[in-house]
Structures are given as C-alpha cells and as structure tokens.
Amino acid sequence: MDTYDPIELLSNRFRQAIARAYPEVGQEVDPLVSASRQPQLGDFQSNAAMSLAKRVGANPREVARxxxxxxxxxxxxxxxxxxxxxxxxxxxxxxxxDALVRLLEALDEPALGLRPDEPMTVVVDLCGVNLAKQMHVGHLRATIIGDTIARLHERLGHKVIRQSHVGDWGLPIAMVTAKLLELEDRGELSESLDLDELNRLYKQAQAECAGEHRAMEVIQRVGGHAKLEAELAAINAEADEHLAHARRVLVALQSGDQRVRAMWQRIYDVTMSECLRTCARLHTLITDEHSAGESTYAEELGQVVEDLASRGIAHESDGALVVRIEGIDEPCLVRKSDGGYLYATTDLAAIRRRVQQLGADLVVYCVDARQSLHFKQVFAVARLAGYATKPGASQPSRLEHAAFGTILGEDNRPFKTRSGENVKLSDLLDEAVARARRAVDERSAELSREERDSIAEAVGIAAIKYADLSNDRIKDYVFSFDRMLAFEGDTGPYLLYALVRIRSLFRKAEAEGIAFDPHAPIIITEPEEKALALALLRYPKTVRAAAETLQPHRLCGYLYELCSAYSTFYDRCHVLKADDAEQRCSRLRLCHLTARVLADGLDVLGLPTVERM
RNA sequence: GUCCCGGUAGCUCAGCUGGAUAGAGCAGCGGACUUCUAAUCCGCAGGUCGCAGGUUCGAAUCCUGCCCGGGAUGCCA
Known part of the structure; x- marks a missing residue:
C-alpha cells in the first residue's frame, strides 16, 4: 500500500468501478468519497451514484448497485x-x-504522510508594524495568521520568505525624526530612548503638525470669537511651520543626509528590536532578516511609475496618475498630483520584487480585510503590467489577500482601552500569561516557580493564538480572556493538556519499566481506538487543505477533534493497565502516533507546547 | 449611490466538492475521580440556518431580490 489516505484509495477503487460499470463516462467521474458522519452506517461513503444517475439515465439506487x-x-x-x-x-x-492497521503504519513514518509537494517559492507579507509605534491588537492577526500560513507552506516543503512591510517611510516618519533631531539639538534626547517614549514623541509630533484647523473652521463658521480665533491662528501657524520643517527633513532623509539618516536608523532600531521581541514572544519565526520596509522600495517607485506611464497603462487624471481596471469602478492612483507616490505604488514595487527577483509563485498578503479593494486594484494592475509574472513564465503567479476581520471587545465594538486607545500587544500578552499563571498555581503548586513561569507563558500565548487562529480568518471575533483560557472547551490549553497527558503517560511507562516498541503491532478492537485511528489518518489532507485555502482554522478544528477523540480513548481504554501486553503495546503506539501528529500540528500552527501543566 | 464581508442553538463559533436526522464549545440540568494529569470524560435539553423566491432527486451551502450589521469607496497608509 503506497498511501496512508483511505479517501484516496477508496476513490481509486470507486473510479475504476464506475469506469467498468459505465464505460461511456470513463474515469473522469469524481467518486465523491468522504468520511461518514455516522459511524454506525460506515466509515466512508461515496455519493457518486446520485450525480451519475442523470448522466446515464438511470435511477440512483440502480446506479449504486x-x-x-x-x-x-x-x-x-x-x-x-x-x-x-x-x-x-x-x-x-x-x-x-487489517487495512486500517496498514494505513496507520504507513502514516507512522517521519514525515507523517506529508511528503513534499512540487516545491514553490512563497512570499508571505505579515506583521506590518510602523516605526515609532507599539505593536497593538491590530498587529496580532497580521503577525500570527501570517506566520501560521508561512509554517503551513514550509511544512509542505515549499521555500517560504516572510516579509514584514514595515511602515518606515514618508511624512509621518519624517515628523518624528524632526522631533527627535530638535530634542537632540537641545540636549534633551535620552540616551536610553525606548519604544514607549518614542511612541509618545511620535504622537506629540503628529499633534504639533496637525494644529487646530478643524477647530478653526468651526470657530470661523460660528463667528464672534476673535480672541479664540487669534489663538488658533497662532497654533496653526506654528503647526504649519512644524509641517514645513518635517517636509524639509523628509527631503534630507530621502537625499541621504547623514545626520538625518542616522536618527532615522535609531528610530528604526528602537522600534524593530522591541517589535521583534514581541514577535519572538508570540512564538513566530519573524526576525530582522524578514523586514522589508517601505524605505527599501523608495528608489524603485519612480521606475515603476515611469514604466506604467510610458507603456500607456497609467494615465493622467486631474493631475494625478491613475490606472483604470476593467471591472473595478475606482481607479488605482499611483502618483499624486503633487508628484508624491502612494501605498499602491509601493505595493506594486513590492510585487515586482517578490515575483521577479525573489521568484515567488505565490504571494500572500496577511492584511486587514478593510484593504481588500486596495489589493484587488494592486493585484489587477500588477498582472496587467506583467509585474506578477516570473521571467519566462506564461502565467502570472498567484496573488492572494489573506484578509482578516477585526478583533472586537466584549461590547462587540473594536477592541480598545476604556479611553479609546489601542491596546498594547505586550500588555495583552502579559495579561493572558498572568491569568494562565493563576491557573497553573491553582492546579500545579507542586511544580517549581521557574517551571510554573514557563508553563504560564506557553499556556497564555497558546491561548491567545489558538483563539485567533481557530476562527475563520475573514470574520470579526470577540476577544475574551475568560473564554480562551477556560478550563473547559475548544481552547489552546485543551490541546496542550492533551499532549501533556500523553507525555505524562510515557514518563510513567518509563518509570514503571514498561518498554515502548515503536513497531509493535497495532490492534484496533474498541470503537474509541478506531475513532482515534480514523482521526489520525485525516491529518495530511487537513494540512494540505489549510495551506491551499490559507485557512489555519481548519487545522485548529482538526486538532481539536483529534484531541477530543484521544480524550475519549484515554478515558475508556486503559493503556498502561491494558488487559495484556499486546494490547498495551498497541495502545502505546497509538498514543505515540497521536502525540507526534498533535505536536506536529501544534508546531505548524505555531503554538508552544509544554511537558507538564 | 456603488462595491466587499458577515447573519447558523441563550452566548461564542464550525459546517469540506450541494448529500442522510445541521454539529462543537460555553452557559443550564444530570452523571463519572481508592483507577495512566478531572484544564478530562459520558448523558439530557436547546434550531424558522436573516427573509422571500429560484435551480436540483437533494440547498445552511449555488442563483436572484430584499432586510439587518460591519467595512471600503481619487490624491493618508
């Protein structure tokens, strides 16, 4: 038997049977084999007869016969x-x-049935932090869903390049750079500048440049407040001066002025070191080498726009340069009337680099769903201009926006602090870990302080990540510490706990001198054993489906079902106290395989695991 | 206005290529710890799949219209 997948094997047999029964329809018919939902009826079912009935002009039951x-x-x-x-x-x-046993044995190999696909290069755009700003809840999904999508493709043997499209360029960055230079001039810039302070200065710089133009409009409309009007005018004049200064700093930055550039670099380093620390804490594989900020495209924007204009793809409209796409009402702006470039321009340059230089066959953008129009436009322009096609290729590479919904608070409104601020991601993680710590203390007081610390960290992070990943990406979801860290239910801690029980079982076996034979014959007799076995066999296909559809929640759902099947098995079928040695060895092997599949799946999701909890 | 996304049990969500009696978790009720980690397991109860048409042997799933909620929508990113 050369495959572990019962659905594939049964599909082949049914396909042959259909071809023999109805030579006129040939082998093209999909035998529609799926797992049965009711174990009492069977393990699998084929639904081919019904769809075939019409084609061959017979009644479905006859076709089935x-x-x-x-x-x-x-x-x-x-x-x-x-x-x-x-x-x-x-x-x-x-x-x-005996076939079930053979399938399990085929699955029980190092790759767990996941032999590599035809290798592809996949670029995953994720994380997307901005200079001088803390990571907040908004970055959570872009970071962990993106990382999991990357892991899914890595697991299938593809070359994956993570890229964080860092917001490190443009006027807002120049504003804070100007602010810092000003402080440095006055000798007021702290040597130990951290991201909290930087973020504060960023907001201050923004406010100083914004002025009170709105208030002024209102006052002028109302009239009769000359004194207030004069005050606002003064503030606005000052703001305009700040803004003009920021623009000069932007020009200096773009032309490579050494001092300005050095300050920008400092802002970059302070921001990224802290953000990457948070990425690491989130158990994601995002490091410095994965940063490809907007600044790295600065030199290419002019070329892109020039190229689009010279080839007649982009046209001038009200002073701006736009590309019109058939089927999309809104044109895609690639150059402002003041000559500046827009985020579409940067994204076009990014697609060009990712496909043509990095060789991407698939580019996945893990970005907020609110940007779906933007990506629809940019993808269409990129295809039109040929930027999405690899050199020598006949077809454009696949471009996907893996859009995700908003994280909501328990009031069903976007998750914010009481004062309406974004919640700092590291605060959120601290809170989850602190709650996990309380649960660990309650249940496992006998463990050392250090061990409880590391368990709480893993449980807290796993809880947050699982709660996010297990929801369908596209939907909004309600963030609830109570639910994600619940002692019962479909949660990260539940999956970790299932693995802990298996690991504990093997520790106990070792302590009792019970040998584990990885090649022991598997004997399936109890329904719980069979249910577990059938669940295990679904693993490879689930990973493939999750990768193909860019939907991590499918793998989450599967792992929950696997753990559920294991828990039932564990409850009903004693392992170490099995009736005889053969049964014990068989069950140990089932446990071992379950642990390997579960650990592999958790690793693909990017959830940390623990030995005890 | 136009476009995109969502609407499934009291709450939070799954539902695969259209397939059998629509599934989980939480909350509720009732059970199982002298027994491998009970952060567990078993059982009960809980449904107009937003509404109305249509396609089909068969629709939560596909098509059309409508209702409700969220979002986007030419010079921020």
Whole structure:
C-alpha cells in the first residue's frame, strides 16, 4: 500500500468501478468519497451514484448497485453488498480492520504522510508594524495568521520568505525624526530612548503638525470669537511651520543626509528590536532578516511609475496618475498630483520584487480585510503590467489577500482601552500569561516557580493564538480572556493538556519499566481506538487543505477533534493497565502516533507546547 | 449611490466538492475521580440556518431580490 489516505484509495477503487460499470463516462467521474458522519452506517461513503444517475439515465439506487457490482474493495474495505446502498443512493463503506492497521503504519513514518509537494517559492507579507509605534491588537492577526500560513507552506516543503512591510517611510516618519533631531539639538534626547517614549514623541509630533484647523473652521463658521480665533491662528501657524520643517527633513532623509539618516536608523532600531521581541514572544519565526520596509522600495517607485506611464497603462487624471481596471469602478492612483507616490505604488514595487527577483509563485498578503479593494486594484494592475509574472513564465503567479476581520471587545465594538486607545500587544500578552499563571498555581503548586513561569507563558500565548487562529480568518471575533483560557472547551490549553497527558503517560511507562516498541503491532478492537485511528489518518489532507485555502482554522478544528477523540480513548481504554501486553503495546503506539501528529500540528500552527501543566 | 464581508442553538463559533436526522464549545440540568494529569470524560435539553423566491432527486451551502450589521469607496497608509 503506497498511501496512508483511505479517501484516496477508496476513490481509486470507486473510479475504476464506475469506469467498468459505465464505460461511456470513463474515469473522469469524481467518486465523491468522504468520511461518514455516522459511524454506525460506515466509515466512508461515496455519493457518486446520485450525480451519475442523470448522466446515464438511470435511477440512483440502480446506479449504486451497478457500481457495487463492479467494485473491487479487496485489501481495503469489507465487501460491498445490497445493504451498502442507503437512502437515495449513498454507498457506505467499512474499512477492513487489517487495512486500517496498514494505513496507520504507513502514516507512522517521519514525515507523517506529508511528503513534499512540487516545491514553490512563497512570499508571505505579515506583521506590518510602523516605526515609532507599539505593536497593538491590530498587529496580532497580521503577525500570527501570517506566520501560521508561512509554517503551513514550509511544512509542505515549499521555500517560504516572510516579509514584514514595515511602515518606515514618508511624512509621518519624517515628523518624528524632526522631533527627535530638535530634542537632540537641545540636549534633551535620552540616551536610553525606548519604544514607549518614542511612541509618545511620535504622537506629540503628529499633534504639533496637525494644529487646530478643524477647530478653526468651526470657530470661523460660528463667528464672534476673535480672541479664540487669534489663538488658533497662532497654533496653526506654528503647526504649519512644524509641517514645513518635517517636509524639509523628509527631503534630507530621502537625499541621504547623514545626520538625518542616522536618527532615522535609531528610530528604526528602537522600534524593530522591541517589535521583534514581541514577535519572538508570540512564538513566530519573524526576525530582522524578514523586514522589508517601505524605505527599501523608495528608489524603485519612480521606475515603476515611469514604466506604467510610458507603456500607456497609467494615465493622467486631474493631475494625478491613475490606472483604470476593467471591472473595478475606482481607479488605482499611483502618483499624486503633487508628484508624491502612494501605498499602491509601493505595493506594486513590492510585487515586482517578490515575483521577479525573489521568484515567488505565490504571494500572500496577511492584511486587514478593510484593504481588500486596495489589493484587488494592486493585484489587477500588477498582472496587467506583467509585474506578477516570473521571467519566462506564461502565467502570472498567484496573488492572494489573506484578509482578516477585526478583533472586537466584549461590547462587540473594536477592541480598545476604556479611553479609546489601542491596546498594547505586550500588555495583552502579559495579561493572558498572568491569568494562565493563576491557573497553573491553582492546579500545579507542586511544580517549581521557574517551571510554573514557563508553563504560564506557553499556556497564555497558546491561548491567545489558538483563539485567533481557530476562527475563520475573514470574520470579526470577540476577544475574551475568560473564554480562551477556560478550563473547559475548544481552547489552546485543551490541546496542550492533551499532549501533556500523553507525555505524562510515557514518563510513567518509563518509570514503571514498561518498554515502548515503536513497531509493535497495532490492534484496533474498541470503537474509541478506531475513532482515534480514523482521526489520525485525516491529518495530511487537513494540512494540505489549510495551506491551499490559507485557512489555519481548519487545522485548529482538526486538532481539536483529534484531541477530543484521544480524550475519549484515554478515558475508556486503559493503556498502561491494558488487559495484556499486546494490547498495551498497541495502545502505546497509538498514543505515540497521536502525540507526534498533535505536536506536529501544534508546531505548524505555531503554538508552544509544554511537558507538564 | 456603488462595491466587499458577515447573519447558523441563550452566548461564542464550525459546517469540506450541494448529500442522510445541521454539529462543537460555553452557559443550564444530570452523571463519572481508592483507577495512566478531572484544564478530562459520558448523558439530557436547546434550531424558522436573516427573509422571500429560484435551480436540483437533494440547498445552511449555488442563483436572484430584499432586510439587518460591519467595512471600503481619487490624491493618508
């Protein structure tokens, strides 16, 4: 048997049977094999007869009988008979016990049935922090969903390049750079500048440049407040001066002025060192080498725009340069009327580099769903201009916006602090870890302080990540510490706990001198054993589906079901106290395989695991 | 206005390529710890799949219209 996947094997047999029964339809028919939802009816089912009935002009149950008559299930499933046909024409299949064992043994190899695909290069755009700003809840999803999508593709053997499109360029950055230079001139710039302070100065710089133009409009409309008007005018004049100064700093930065550049670098370093620390704490594989900020495209923007204009793809409109796309009403602006470039321009340059230089066959943008129009436009322009096509390729690479919804508070409004500020991501992680710590203290007071610390860290992070990843990406979800750290239910801690129990079992076996034989014969007799076995066999296909659809929540759902099947098995089928040595060895092997699949799946999701909790 | 996304149990969510009696978790009720980690397991109860049409042997799933909620929508990113 050359594959571990019962659905594939059964599909082949059904395909052959259909071809024999109905030579006129050939091998093209999808046998529609899926896992049965009701174990009492069978393990798997084929729904082919119903769809085939119309094509061959017979009634579905007759078609089902014809398929059965031509089906050879030897070596895989129990023979099919009249009783196998149910309802309108479902064909129920029960795996042969020895086949189930062989499939499990085939799965029980180092790669767990996940042999590498035809290797591709995948670029995943994730994280997306901004200079001089703390990571906040908004970055949580872009970071962890992006990292998990990257891990999914790595697991399938692809070359994955993570890229954080850092917001490190443009006027806002120049404003804070100007602010810092000013402080330095006055000798008021702290040597130990950290991100909190930097973030404070950023907001201050923003406010200073913004002035009170809105208030002024209101006052002027109302009239009769000459004194106030004069005050606002003074503030605005000052703000305009700040803004003009910031623009001069931007020009200096862009032309490579050494002092300005050095200050920018300092802002960059302070921001990134702290953000990357948070990325590491989130158990993501995002490091310095994955930063590809907007600044790195600065030199290419002019070329891109020039190229689009000279080839007649972009046109002038009200002073701006736009690309119009068939099927999209809103044009894509690539150059402002003042000559400045926009984020679409940078993203076009990024696609060009990612596809043509990095060789991406797939580029995934893990970015907020609110930007879907933007990506729709940019992808279309990139395809039109050929930027999405690898040199020599006939087809453009796949460009995907892995959009995600908003994190909501318990009031169903976007998650903010009481004062309406964004919640600092590190505060959020601290809170989750502190709550996890309380739970660990309650239950496992016997463990050392250090051990409880590291367990709490892993449990807290796993809880936050699982709560996020287990929801369908595109939807908004409600953030709740109570729910994600709950003692019961579909949570990160539940998955970690299942693995802990298996690991504990093996420690106990070792302590009792019970040998584990990784090649012991597997004997499936109890329904709980069979349910666990069938769950294990679904692993490879689940990982592939999650990667293909860019939906980590499918893998989460699977792992929860696997753990659930294991917990039931664990409850009903004693392992170390099994009836005899054969059964004990078989069950130990089942436990071992479960632990490996679970640990592998958790690793693909990017959840930390623990030995005890 | 136009476009995008969502609407499934009291709450939070799954539901695969259209397939059998729509599934979990939480909360509620009732059970299981002298027994491998009970952060567990088992059972009960809980549904107009937003509404109305249509396609189909079969629709939560596909199509059309409408309702509700969120978002986007030419010079921020």
């Amino acid at each position: 014809a398929i059965i008559a031509h089906a050879d299930m030897s070596g895989i499933a129990e023979p099919l008979n009249e009783q196998s046909v149910a309802g309108p024409g479902f064909i129920n299949v029960r795996l042969a016990p």
